[in-house]
Amino acid sequence: MEKDADGFYTAPPAAAAEDASDLVKSTFQVHVTLADQQQNPDSPLYSVKTFEELGLHGDLLKGIFDMGFTKPSKIQERALPLLLRNPPQNMIGQSQSGTGKTAAFVLTMLSRVDFTKNKPQALCLAPSRELARQIMSVVVAMGKFTPVQTEYAIKDNLPKGASNVTAHIIVGTPGTMINLIRRKVIDVTDVKVFVLDEADNMLDQDGLGDDTLRVKNMLPRGKEMQIILFSATFPDHVRAFASKFAPNANKIELKRNELSVDSIRQFYMDCRDEEHKYDILVSLYHLLTIGQSIIFCQHRHTADRISQRMTAEGHKVASLHGAKDASERDTIIDGFREGREKVLITTNVIARGIDIQQVNMVVNYDLPLLNERENHGDRGDQRPDIETYIHRIGRTGRFGRKGISINFVHDKKTWAQMQEIEEATGKKIIRVETDDLDAMEEQMKKAMK
Numbered sequence: 001m002e003k004d005a006d007g008f009y010t011a012p013p014a015a016a017a018e019d020a021s022d023l024v025k026s027t028f029q030v031h032v033t034l035a036d037q038q039q040n041p042d043s044p045l046y047s048v049k050t051f052e053e054l055g056l057h058g059d060l061l062k063g064i065f066d067m068g069f070t071k072p073s074k075i076q077e078r079a080l081p082l083l084l085r086n087p088p089q090n091m092i093g094q095s096q097s098g099t100g101k102t103a104a105f106v107l108t109m110l111s112r113v114d115f116t117k118n119k120p121q122a123l124c125l126a127p128s129r130e131l132a133r134q135i136m137s138v139v140v141a142m143g144k145f146t147p148v149q150t151e152y153a154i155k156d157n158l159p160k161g162a163s164n165v166t167a168h169i170i171v172g173t174p175g176t177m178i179n180l181i182r183r184k185v186i187d188v189t190d191v192k193v194f195v196l197d198e199a200d201n202m203l204d205q206d207g208l209g210d211d212t213l214r215v216k217n218m219l220p221r222g223k224e225m226q227i228i229l230f231s232a233t234f235p236d237h238v239r240a241f242a243s244k245f246a247p248n249a250n251k252i253e254l255k256r257n258e259l260s261v262d263s264i265r266q267f268y269m270d271c272r273d274e275e276h277k278y279d280i281l282v283s284l285y286h287l288l289t290i291g292q293s294i295i296f297c298q299h300r301h302t303a304d305r306i307s308q309r310m311t312a313e314g315h316k317v318a319s320l321h322g323a324k325d326a327s328e329r330d331t332i333i334d335g336f337r338e339g340r341e342k343v344l345i346t347t348n349v350i351a352r353g354i355d356i357q358q359v360n361m362v363v364n365y366d367l368p369l370l371n372e373r374e375n376h377g378d379r380g381d382q383r384p385d386i387e388t389y390i391h392r393i394g395r396t397g398r399f400g401r402k403g404i405s406i407n408f409v410h411d412k413k414t415w416a417q418m419q420e421i422e423e424a425t426g427k428k429i430i431r432v433e434t435d436d437l438d439a440m441e442e443q444m445k446k447a448m449k
């Protein structure tokens with residue numbers, strides 16, 4: 001396929017198009033729509049600048065182009081010049097799911113490291129080992145033409161007797177990071193960049209907030225420390241804390257009605273009861289496997305139960321949650337990433353950050369709910385977790401691709417919860433008939449195109 005002056009693919013002659021494999025065809029479609037979106041000032045993928053204009057080192061530009069990126073997205077174009085400026089300044093950056101936030105903070109870490117010094121200089125924390133591993137793969141890919149050394153701070157990675165990590169960049173989860181710093185396996189005296197991906201989650205007092213604060217308190221004080229917070233969501237109750245955590249930060253914020261990307265079409269299906277939810281999921285199996293799909297449940301035991309049942313009935317599905325051990329989790333997510341499994345049944349553990357471009361469908365088997373402590377409803381009903389909803393559906397529709405999400409509702413309560421989500425996000429959730437399976441499949445296929 002030919003590339004035009006902007007580096008985007010142009011349409012091949014008709015005969016060549018007919019010969020092209022499905023894979024090439026779909027790549028072709030993605031590039032064409034991506035090019036359109038990157039020209040549209042209203043798109044989060046739009047930019048007026050090139051990567052060359054963003055002040056990056058030549059070795060990093062090589063890494064970026066080697067990954068196939070041609071133009072920055074809006075968040076990359078806006079954040080990178082602020083992040084790379086001297087003296088370093090903190091950043092609180094918000095941009096929709098799948099719009100390229102990782103590259104912004106990874107390029108900053110790689111830009112600030114002194115490769116002649118074999119000591120940790122940049123730490124990055126994420127809420128799950130799956131996300132930490134994914135971020136690391138971006139560090140390695142973007143740093144391919146630099147001498148960067150990296151190390152994980154995730155469970156079961158370093159042997160018990162490990163000492164004195166000499167890597168420049170450490171990516172991990174908060175609990176393990178605390179442990180390694182405490183045991184002096186990681187020396188933080190030269191750390192100058194501290195990144196929180198999914199920062200609202202990392203700072204939430206009901207989640208990882210205490211551990212994250214503990215890590216920050218272990219870092220050297222009084223020295224230049226650049227604190228970088230990124231997420232697609234910053235709910236009000238963490239915004240103030242984020243500003244304290246990263247003082248005098250440059251801020252890039254989204255408006256309430258901009259929180260999710262328009263390329264994710266949202267649907268719901270009326271189910272009669274819990275058992276009917278299972279039946280509907282099974283009847284969706286063909287659709288789920290056209291691309292890849294992620295099914296979210298509220299509890300680990302639900303994920304296990306439905307995956308066992310579906311497997312027993314001859315369907316190929318995988319399940320992933322926090323009760324599985326580290327190596328099993330790695331095998332499952334790697335299998336899904338490589339497309340060996342097409343359907344992944346899971347919990348909120350991978351609701352955030354996971355980037356698998358072939359995922360074109362997300363199912364909320366259970367709607368995400370706030371836990372009891374967070375639940376400030378006056379009617380005693382459980383309230384929906386709007387932020388988690390936005391992150392879950394954001395596992396599809398990555399960087400301009402199309403995706404669909406389907407919510408299962410099965411009673412008055414779940415109906416009211418879905419309406420609250422619809423109101424809060426300002427995006428219509430469309431009803432799909434469940435009694436005519438062929439019509440349903442047609443409607444979904446159309447939305448995926």
Ligand SMILES: Nc1ncnc2c1ncn2[C@@H]1O[C@H](COP(=O)(O)OP(=O)(O)OP(=O)(O)O)[C@@H](O)[C@H]1O
Pocket residue numbers: 068069070071072073076095096097098099100101102103231232352353354355357394398399
């Ligand atoms: N400038 C670019 N050109 C082409 N593709 C890009 C560019 N920047 C990022 N991408 C790709 O877009 C996808 C989404 O990026 P990324 O995972 O960083 O999104 P995100 O904003 O961190 O999303 P989330 O909020 O879900 O964590 C990745 O596959 C990444 O490789």
